[in-house]
Amino acid sequence: MHRIRVSVAEGVLDANDTIAAANRADFDRAGVRVVNLMSAPGAGKTSLLERALADGSRRPQAAASGRDSSAGGGAVEDGLGEVRVGVLEGDVQGSLDAERIASLHVPVTQLNTAPGFGGECHLDANMVRSALPAVPLDEIDLLIIENVGNLVCPAEFRVGEDARAMVSSVAEGEDKPLKYPLMFRACELVVINKIDLLPHLDFSLEQFLENLDRVNPRASHLLVSARTGEGVHAFAGWLASVASRETAAV
Amino acid sequence: MHELALARGILAAALAHAGGRPVRRIDLTVGALRQVVPDSLAFNFALVAQGTPCEGARLEQHLEPARVRCPCGEAWELREPSFRCPRCGSSETAVIGGEDLLVEAIEVEEDPCTASG
Numbered sequence: 046m047h048r049i050r051v052s053v054a055e056g057v058l059d060a061n062d063t064i065a066a067a068n069r070a071d072f073d074r075a076g077v078r079v080v081n082l083m084s085a086p087g088a089g090k091t092s093l094l095e096r097a098l099a100d101g102s103r104r105p106q107a108a109a110s111g112r113d114s115s116a117g118g119g120a121v122e123d124g125l126g127e128v129r130v131g132v133l134e135g136d137v138q139g140s141l142d143a144e145r146i147a148s149l150h151v152p153v154t155q156l157n158t159a160p161g162f163g164g165e166c167h168l169d170a171n172m173v174r175s176a177l178p179a180v181p182l183d184e185i186d187l188l189i190i191e192n193v194g195n196l197v198c199p200a201e202f203r204v205g206e207d208a209r210a211m212v213s214s215v216a217e218g219e220d221k222p223l224k225y226p227l228m229f230r231a232c233e234l235v236v237i238n239k240i241d242l243l244p245h246l247d248f249s250l251e252q253f254l255e256n257l258d259r260v261n262p263r264a265s266h267l268l269v270s271a272r273t274g275e276g277v278h279a280f281a282g283w284l285a286s287v288a289s290r291e292t293a294a295v
Numbered sequence: 296m297h298e299l300a301l302a303r304g305i306l307a308a309a310l311a312h313a314g315g316r317p318v319r320r321i322d323l324t325v326g327a328l329r330q331v332v333p334d335s336l337a338f339n340f341a342l343v344a345q346g347t348p349c350e351g352a353r354l355e356q357h358l359e360p361a362r363v364r365c366p367c368g369e370a371w372e373l374r375e376p377s378f379r380c381p382r383c384g385s386s387e388t389a390v391i392g393g394e395d396l397l398v399e400a401i402e403v404e405e406d407p408c409t410a411s412g
Contacts, residue, residue, distance in 0.1 A: 046404055046406045048402050048404055048405070049403060050400050050401070050402050051312050051401050052399070052400050053308055053309070053312045053400055055311075056395075057301055057304035057305050057308065057323075057396045057397065058304055058396065059308070060304065060307060060308075061304070165300075167297075167300065169300070197330065198297040201300065223375075223376060225330075226330070226376035227328070227330045230328075230376075258379065259376060259377040259378065260376045260378060261378065262386030
């Protein structure tokens, strides 16, 4: 009996990334762009989506299939415009969020990470892959994947998305970019939610933005209140701008 | 808290190369930017390795320092999460070290009587 050394040289997340690439190929084939939306529990991902999708549904829906490739420029002004959105709801348990989104007549697919109690704290590429047969990719232009509420693990796992965004609510405090740099660095957009609460909190927006700039100086941010609707139209516009991307670099 | 998921990834990579042989040691490169808590990773790995050829294997975690470079030529080691260039203030800095999370090698026990290839 003797010991031998075996070279491995493999990324710990390589297996996940391989499946993420397969997801991405499926999305590309269907002409669907994908947003991975992340946050801590209770930051307001679902409320924000409800508001943004309602914002879109007030506008004329596209009758024809296919994406208007010229939509990019005026995306923010136009909100979601004619972009057809589907939602993949990731939750440890239950379908409460999916029911909220479905009431807006948006195709929604529930993905639970646990069959019983205590499941995964994030979505990984394989979980998303297993849910794809239930997602009507041919009927949508943009798939929003609402990840499980968690500021650590979801940042590690690519799922085949074109863009990553996160919601950070002012109630969480201005130190969060410094405490969770992995997450804040993973996202190109940080949606600062619950700004209607600012008068009641000691939260310093200036300090938060300074912290965000230290951790991810290239991130954009939006100030919104999913409760009052302030800023939600701009978020809808950002979603539309992702939908109009030809290819994305992630 | 992501250490459990990472431990599973490490286990899968190690088992794939162990060919059923008992694994005694696993060498990892852990980037400083990966927010890995070494004790937590070791603890979680011990849990997921139970009942596998990796049970009892020692995790050797080699920390890779976080290094950033700016187009202006400045390069430095990060001690705290602050990615703007301290010299010119640019946001176009690139991370050149500290993001890896790799299983570099494993050490297995080779026994002609029990080896299964």
